[in-house]
Amino acid sequence: MLIFEEIKPIKEYLNRLRKEGKSIGLVPTMGALHAGHISLIEASSKENDLTVCSIFVNPTQFNEASDLKNYPRTPEKDIDLLKEANCSVLFMPKVEEIYPATATTSLNFGHLETLMEGAFRAGHFKGVGLIVSKLFHIISPNKAYFGQKDLQQFAIIRQLVQDLDFDVNLICAPIVREANGLAMSSRNLRLSEEERKQAATYYQALAQAAQRLQNGEEYSLVKEFVHNFVAQKSLLRLEYFEMVNKNTLQALSTFEKGNTALCIAGFAGPIRLIDNIIV
Numbered sequence: 001m002l003i004f005e006e007i008k009p010i011k012e013y014l015n016r017l018r019k020e021g022k023s024i025g026l027v028p029t030m031g032a033l034h035a036g037h038i039s040l041i042e043a044s045s046k047e048n049d050l051t052v053c054s055i056f057v058n059p060t061q062f063n064e065a066s067d068l069k070n071y072p073r074t075p076e077k078d079i080d081l082l083k084e085a086n087c088s089v090l091f092m093p094k095v096e097e098i099y100p101a102t103a104t105t106s107l108n109f110g111h112l113e114t115l116m117e118g119a120f121r122a123g124h125f126k127g128v129g130l131i132v133s134k135l136f137h138i139i140s141p142n143k144a145y146f147g148q149k150d151l152q153q154f155a156i157i158r159q160l161v162q163d164l165d166f167d168v169n170l171i172c173a174p175i176v177r178e179a180n181g182l183a184m185s186s187r188n189l190r191l192s193e194e195e196r197k198q199a200a201t202y203y204q205a206l207a208q209a210a211q212r213l214q215n216g217e218e219y220s221l222v223k224e225f226v227h228n229f230v231a232q233k234s235l236l237r238l239e240y241f242e243m244v245n246k247n248t249l250q251a252l253s254t255f256e257k258g259n260t261a262l263c264i265a266g267f268a269g270p271i272r273l274i275d276n277i278i279v
């Protein structure tokens with residue numbers, strides 16, 4: 001596996017391979033890799049001649065300085081995992097390489113950045129759009145792979161590709177879960193044993209909500225159930241539970257089988273987690 005820290009060398013390397021007709025898959029990450037990330041690497045490796053994984057903790061998408069400071073960083077372990085997964089190239093730039101000067105460009109994603117995550121993390125998706133645009137320009141991938149856990153992020157990136165005519169095929173891969181159902185996340189590394197145990201409640205709430213909706217229960221009652229179910233756990237604090245169209249993320253008042261995403265966000269201790277299922 002080749003490791004690049006600077007933009008110019010990796011662009012030159014990938015341009016040579018592109019001229020040889022090689023296809024490139026990109027898996028953008030912020031490191032602290034887990035089995036969910038590796039599943040994306042494996043999917044890309046099956047569909048492309050080479051796979052590029054980027055590791056960059058992007059400061060422009062954090063709306064709290066403490067969250068950025070405490071975000072888990074495990075570079076040595078990440079490199080070992082990527083080598084085991086037969087990743088072709090690792091792009092691991094420093095902040096000053098990506099942002100040599102303060103970025104002033106601002107992207108607007110309309111209603112997509114005002115609901116759910118956008119409502120609770122002001123400016124977050126502007127930062128996501130900026131770094132993904134940079135990575136698409138630097139890597140010029142044929143395909144880019146993202147996880148379903150960040151469903152709203154995927155919708156944002158899909159809008160970005162459409163509006164700016166990026167020539168890249170987006171792949172949304174299924175959520176990989178821990179044995180207790182907790183969606184795998186780099187932030188899980190910061191959970192205590194008891195927080196991790198209770199955090200599985202978020203997935204349990206989604207699964208039971210889905211079953212209730214499929215059985216014909218009204219959404220208002222299901223939403224009340226979810227709030228009460230999560231409230232039983234002393235270390236959890238629900239931020240939102242929403243039923244939305246799986247593509248547009250517009251709120252739904254009635255369940256639409258096969259077209260509905262149930263999205264949840266909340267805290268386990270001080271750690272904020274998100275999850276969703278498509279029903």
